[in-house]
Amino acid sequence: MACVHGIGQQAAGEQSLSQTWVPALLDGLTRADQGDAATADDVAMGFYGDLFRPAGELLTVGDPMFTAADVDPGLEEELLLAWWREAARVDPKVAPPEADTLVRAPGSVQAALRQLSRSRFFGGLALRAMVFDLKQVRRYLQDPRLRDAARAAVRKLITAETRVVVAHSLGSVVAYEVLAAMPDHQVQALVTLGSPLGIANLIFDRLDPTPHDGLGAWPGSDTLVWTNVADRGDVVALEKDLRPRFGPRVVNAVVHNGARAHAVAAYLTDKLTGTAIADGLHAR
DSSP: OEEEOOSSOTTOOHHHHHHHHHHHHHHHHHHTTOTTSOOGGGOEEOOOGGGGSOTTOOOTTOSOOOOGGGOOTTHHHHHHHHHHHHHHHHOTTSOOOSSTTGGGSTTHHHHHHHHHHHSTTTTTOOHHHHHHHHHHHHHHHHOHHHHHHHHHHHHTTOOTTOOEEEEETHHHHHHHHHHHTOTTOOOOEEEEESOOTTOTTTTGGGOSSOOBTTBOOOSSOTTOEEEEEEETTOSSOOOSOOHHHHOTTOEEEEEOOTTOTTOHHHHHTSHHHHHHHHHHHHOO
16 A cells, blocks of 8 residues: 655655554554554555755744745646635635635735634644645646656655555645556556645646646546545535536545545545545455
8 A cells, every 4th residue: 555645745754754644544444343454564665855955954943934925826826816705605714705806916925824713724834834834735736857756756656566555635736646647557546635636727737737628537447446434624625526627427425524624634534535445455
């Protein structure tokens, strides 16, 4: 089984991430009455976060000191606006943007970040971290060399014995693209958690391979089962139902992660996630 992390993990690594992922994943299997389906030794943790770590900096005092002025026009601004809209939709504490063009007005990027900081989703996340997350998404989609390196880090985990791929957040984009480029892989289950794959224009239309006639490529054989798991309050997973983008074969599941809507551990411990993983492990 291969696991792929999401954004904001630039100062982590395979072992530290495994300390969060593996117990939570095994708990999810237990909730699904499949506790004997896997052990810690069956989990391979992919890591590409170091590609976003600024060269020559240890980040001992946190992420680079980004401010609202560092949010670039284009994809970063548009994604920020999309997050703001979704946060306002799911959280009454967040005032909505008044118009699609508001985020381009002077001072409005600061307003968007201020509103997001009030939301239960982003609450407690430093402004510089929010901006850094925006930049990670943009860099993955617009920097071909970084994109290739991230996919290579995940691709090396996918062997002839790999039956399940579990991917979170931006990692679901990486994992999807890797599997779509490996037509002969033997993966039987793709489980995406808090995925932004369905966001039109910003993410979906920038995928590799490019969607055709509004439909994304299926990332495997006809036997692959793709389960997409989303919390209704997960701002990153703007499109909770991926069927309109990737076809009716996608199995969509809605879970309740509480205040930690996007947290990978909350996703992994859910019974529905555990069931999807176990079904893939048992598939032949």
